[in-house]
Amino acid sequence: NRHIIAAPFSPSLEIKSHLFAVSHDAKFVFSGGHWDWSLRVYSLLKSKMTSSLIHHTDIITCLTLDSTGYILVTGSRDTTCVIWNISLQDDHHLNNLNDQESNSFLTPDITLYGHTSEVTCICVSTELDLVVSGSLDGTCNIHTVEHGIYIRTLRPIGDRIVNLQLSNERHILIQTEKDDTHLFLYSINGSLIRTRRLEYKIVDMLLSDQHIVLAVNHVPLLQQTNDTTNKESTSLIAARIVIKDMFDMKTIQTIRLRTHINCLYFTKDFSHLLVGVKDGKLIVLTAEKKSLTKKCY
Template identity: 80%
Template sequence: YVWNISFNDNHHLNNLTDQELNSFVSPKLTLYGHTSTVTCICVSTELDLVVSGSLDGTCNIYTVEHGIYVRTLRPMGDPIVNLQLSNERHILIQTEKDDTHLFLYTINGGLIRTKKLEYKIVDMLLSDQHIILAVNHMSLPQPTNNSVVARIVIKHMFEMKTMQTIRLRTQINCLYFTKDFSHLLVGVKDGKLIVLTAEKKSLSKHVAKNNQM
């Protein structure tokens, strides 16, 4: 579904009852096309695109405004577990079955690059020049304070070559970029938020860990 959210006054969502919330949020469009469970969705109002991935191995592209079907991407038939859509009109798809694969497409359906990975991806982000991957290692029987149990892998978007690896002593839950791509937020399993700062468009060269909160 594509939903409309409309505000006529200064109501705050967290103060609304279920009945009041239903008056603000209403379904606008229903999108069809997958034959199995939808696992991931990305929306860009700037590009007027909705991109969805499914266990059926397909990635469908629609318009946001009118829900018009655009095209279907079929990387290799394996279940799609994650995808990212960049403002530069690229789609990054992660499939996972026996192996983990990444596929980089243009929104026009052109396949730019594919890569098989030797590790499982927890989360991923796509910026204008980089792919950011979160990877957790297998839990150690007796971890120490210096044990590396996770890493953030920074890859060149088009070549998919590793440019930098940031090692962490706690496992990762999720990644998030701030709006201007100046900070990478890393949610970790010990309840902290790690903030990585970077010079814009030079993420791999200027990474420094800020205070953990």
């Protein structure tokens, strides 16, 4: 079934996947990016908004759920991150929440400080007790989940941080972007393991135990300014999924697609890679005989 949820998003913010999260039971959608600075909760069973909570003092720019489904972390233009507690109870109670109860379903717990500009990306791991956040100020801050204690700050090269990933094997992958795109691989102790400059823009990225997966939308140089050439070159726009070794960052495999990629997602056991594309389809890639095979839904 397809649900359409209308929401007043801020016109100054590009709507991307990092503004949304789905509860582990697939019954609720959490969303940020709203003009009134709110964090909103939508019930997929009722097809309506059940909660709207305002705790930040500016627009929420990113959010993520932890692996347990009980911790939600939001980042904002107000330069802070907030750790929220989710109270999951029995199904019958959740399906019959009144307005007052639905607001207590999600409660702010800890506010994290340290950035001087908009927070652009965030990762959380309750297993590692870490919250990792990146900002336009070029810093990556690390705090604990349980008490919000500041641990350290990573400063790659001063360019704005647009994406980051945290692996279960205690590695942090940071993407910076200005004139060029750079990847930086750190240990959680703050040691720089590897850096690599890329000649293409990254749409989204994932980090597994041994590999880096990059989504790249490529516009050919053949594209010109006149309308005729634009129409002809639109069909030539290529999207690629680039798989690199995590430690030496050398390309292992490249998968070419005929439509733009919007986002990437790994299943919990890393057995499948889900690729959301511009035409609304979901492409599922599976690892078979050391190569990835493609299915489209």
